[in-house]
Structure formats: C-alpha cells, structure tokens
Amino acid sequence: MDVRYSRQILFSPIGREGQDRLKEKHVLLIGAGALGTSNAEIMVRAGVGKVTIADRDYVEWSNLQRQQLYTEEDAAHEIPKAVAAKKRLESINGEVAINAEILDVTPVEMARLIDGVDLIIDATDNFDIRMIINDTAQKYGVPWIYGAIVGSYGLSYTVIPEETPCLHCLMKRIPMDGATCDTAGVISPIVQLIVAHQSAEALKILTGNHGALRKQLISYDIWSNQQSAIDVGALKEDSCPSCGQAPTYPFLDYESQTKTAVLCGRDTVQIRPASREKRDLQKVASKLSQTAEVRHNEFLLSFKKDPYRFVMFQDGRVLVHGTNDAQHAKTLYHRYLG
Known part of the structure; x- marks a missing residue:
C-alpha cells in the first residue's frame, strides 16, 4: 500500500527500491522491554516483512513508564511481553508477520531463531545474552545492533561480521559496572535516543545503504549533557575468539554460560x-x-x-x-x- 509508506518512499536514500527490500526482510529482536518495544514499533511501521520478538518475561506495572507497547490491562493480567507486543503490533500494521517467542535465549535457541534472519537488534538487559548474540551473529554472518541503557546513560554500536570489530573485541571499552534499571532506574528519554540510533542503523542495513552506517561506538548521558563517539575500527583483533581468523565462538559453549x-x-x-x-x-x-x-x-x-x-x-x-x-x-x- 503506497500511501502507508509514501513519506518513507519520498526519502530518497530509501525510495521505492528500499521499500521493496524492507518487505522482504526478517528482523529478530532479542528482548521486549524498553528498547525492544520501541524498535519493534518502528520496524513494523516501516513495513519490514517479518519481525520476531523473543522475550522470557511478562508485563509488570513498573514497565509501563517506558515500554511503549503495553497497557495497564497487560500488567494486570501478567501477559507475556512477546504476546502483548505481538497483539499491539498486529493492530498497527497487519501487513507485517509478527512472530512471538516466549523463551530464555540460549545458544540452542539462537541457533533456531537465526534461521532466515537478516538483522538482529539487541534489546536485552544482560551481558550473557549479548555475548551469545554476538557469537551467533559472527557464526552465521548476520549483522546486529547493540544497545544498552541505564539511568540517563545509553550506548549503541553496529556490528557487521567480517568488517567491524565485534562486541568481544570491544569488551574492555564498554562499561560493565553491574548497574541495572532495577537498581539505578531509567528515564524514558534515553530509551528513545538509543532507539533512534539503533533503528536508523537498522533501516540503513535493511535497505542496502551500508555506506551510511555509523562506524563508531556512541554513548550519551542525556541528563548530564555528555556524549561521545569513538572510532573503534582499529580495535578489531585477528586473535579474537569470536570474530578473528580462527573463531571458536566461546560464548556458544556451555562453560561460558x-x-x-x-x-x-x-x-x-x-x-x-x-x-x-x-x-x-x-x-x-x-x-x-x-x-x-x-x-x-x-x-x-x-x-x-x-x-x-x-x-x-x-x-x-x-x-x-x-x-x-x-x-x-x-x-x-x-x-x-x-
């Protein structure tokens, strides 16, 4: 339906050809919290052909402040997030196939979920799963977009297998102090800022505009008005066990879980x-x-x-x-x- 996507088609870097490409793509979202729901809505409204949402949790009252697809009724009935998101997204765009997966993401599950996927968007809340995503993406050659938020601070980075450093290469450059939304809180504006970066990168990848991709690790603290963009290209390591010349994909191994x-x-x-x-x-x-x-x-x-x-x-x-x-x-x- 041209009128639905007309403003997006008028944007010349996407155009008719890019819109047709979007219709053929499959995006896998890991996590249906703040980042996941916002990214999912953008992908569905943009006309991506298929969106799979994997999440192990259910809707709680504390989610409603920032997780935009959910309602009070979802929280009152403790509806699984993937199910509630699917219902809402199908009401937004019936042309998109929405697949809801209620599960804990493990290497076994990722090996199944990755089949036919063109892009993974990270919207999870723990590093274990992110490293599983990273190794799976490297093993199967699927690009993925990292995102993390806590308090008023957020990070994003785009990983293209065989081209960019992977998350394993960057582990020493990414803050991992153990803070979570349940211990340090989170405000909605940082969610939307990081989602804007993730979803823009997603649209570039899905429409074939790889030349426009950001090659930096970006971070923002929207409350203290600080931001950074680090060129990390030189950090790609030939010896990296996840993306190097002889990868072993350690985070897909039982001992690393x-x-x-x-x-x-x-x-x-x-x-x-x-x-x-x-x-x-x-x-x-x-x-x-x-x-x-x-x-x-x-x-x-x-x-x-x-x-x-x-x-x-x-x-x-x-x-x-x-x-x-x-x-x-x-x-x-x-x-x-x-």
Missing part, C-alpha cells in the same frame, strides 16, 4: 556466573544500598527483595532464597545484579 542449580530441600537456587573473578563486594553493596538494605562482610553480602533473599559470594556465586524455579531465579539475578 551462567549456570543454575536447585539446592535440594532448601527452596533455593544457586547461580554461578560464567566468569569466576573476585568481586568487589563493597562496590556491589554500594550500588544495591540505594534500593535495598544490604549486609556484608569480607566474604559475602546479602539483601532482600521480598519475598526473596539474595546472598552473593566473592567469586560471584549467588544464592536466591525463596524459589526453586531456576529460570525465575536467573531472571531475578540479572534484574538486581546485572
């Missing part, structure tokens, strides 16, 4: 992160103290988020008391400990 174990008879799940380096418990306690009462000593820290109690040890191992559901415990772990 977060492990969970239900402790028999204790209503407790133990979570062991992939990396076992010594944690700075004082630093973690300081971040958590803004939203919870934290107790700690040189060996461990503990805090409560009713009805759950968390205990974190120096090696990063965490006990989540109050549940024997490993998947739910993992969600709580990423929510509060990043």
Whole structure:
C-alpha cells in the first residue's frame, strides 16, 4: 500500500527500491522491554516483512513508564511481553508477520531463531545474552545492533561480521559496572535516543545503504549533557575468539554460560556466573544500598527483595532464597545484579 509508506518512499536514500527490500526482510529482536518495544514499533511501521520478538518475561506495572507497547490491562493480567507486543503490533500494521517467542535465549535457541534472519537488534538487559548474540551473529554472518541503557546513560554500536570489530573485541571499552534499571532506574528519554540510533542503523542495513552506517561506538548521558563517539575500527583483533581468523565462538559453549542449580530441600537456587573473578563486594553493596538494605562482610553480602533473599559470594556465586524455579531465579539475578 503506497500511501502507508509514501513519506518513507519520498526519502530518497530509501525510495521505492528500499521499500521493496524492507518487505522482504526478517528482523529478530532479542528482548521486549524498553528498547525492544520501541524498535519493534518502528520496524513494523516501516513495513519490514517479518519481525520476531523473543522475550522470557511478562508485563509488570513498573514497565509501563517506558515500554511503549503495553497497557495497564497487560500488567494486570501478567501477559507475556512477546504476546502483548505481538497483539499491539498486529493492530498497527497487519501487513507485517509478527512472530512471538516466549523463551530464555540460549545458544540452542539462537541457533533456531537465526534461521532466515537478516538483522538482529539487541534489546536485552544482560551481558550473557549479548555475548551469545554476538557469537551467533559472527557464526552465521548476520549483522546486529547493540544497545544498552541505564539511568540517563545509553550506548549503541553496529556490528557487521567480517568488517567491524565485534562486541568481544570491544569488551574492555564498554562499561560493565553491574548497574541495572532495577537498581539505578531509567528515564524514558534515553530509551528513545538509543532507539533512534539503533533503528536508523537498522533501516540503513535493511535497505542496502551500508555506506551510511555509523562506524563508531556512541554513548550519551542525556541528563548530564555528555556524549561521545569513538572510532573503534582499529580495535578489531585477528586473535579474537569470536570474530578473528580462527573463531571458536566461546560464548556458544556451555562453560561460558551462567549456570543454575536447585539446592535440594532448601527452596533455593544457586547461580554461578560464567566468569569466576573476585568481586568487589563493597562496590556491589554500594550500588544495591540505594534500593535495598544490604549486609556484608569480607566474604559475602546479602539483601532482600521480598519475598526473596539474595546472598552473593566473592567469586560471584549467588544464592536466591525463596524459589526453586531456576529460570525465575536467573531472571531475578540479572534484574538486581546485572
């Protein structure tokens, strides 16, 4: 329907040819939170042929402040985010095929989801999944767009396999201090700013305008009025195990994944992160103290988020008391400990 997309077609870098290309493309969105819902709506309104949304969570009241596809009814009935997003998106553009996947993204799931995908948009909230996305994208040669937000701060970067450094190459340049939206909060304007960068890059890729792609890692703090754009091209490493000359895709390996174990008879799940380096418990306690009462000593820290109690040890191992559901415990772990 030309009239639906007429203003987009009039934009000469897209035009009729670009619009026809969009109709043939398949975008995979990992995460249906703030970044995911906003990116999904833009892709659907733009006329992308198929959009797959993968998310493991359900709609909560705290989501409504920034996750634009959801309603009070969705929160009241605890509707899975992927399902609620699909329903809303289908009402926006019935020409687009929307696929909802209610699942935790693992290497096994990504190997299935990646089939036939032209672009991945990162809208998740934990680094484990981002590294799985990164290695999957490199293995199958699919471009992806990284995005992250917390507080008033956001980051974005576009990864093109065999051309740009991958996320593994840049790990030392990307802040990973453990802050999450549930511990440091988030304001909606930074969501929209990072989505604008992600979705613009997506449209460039999907319409074949690769020459217009941004080759930089960008960051913004919309509250303190700071921004940066770092040219990271020189950081591509031939020895990178994810995108180098002899890739092993380490984050698709079981040993590089977060492990969970239900402790028999204790209503407790133990979570062991992939990396076992010594944690700075004082630093973690300081971040958590803004939203919870934290107790700690040189060996461990503990805090409560009713009805759950968390205990974190120096090696990063965490006990989540109050549940024997490993998947739910993992969600709580990423929510509060990043």
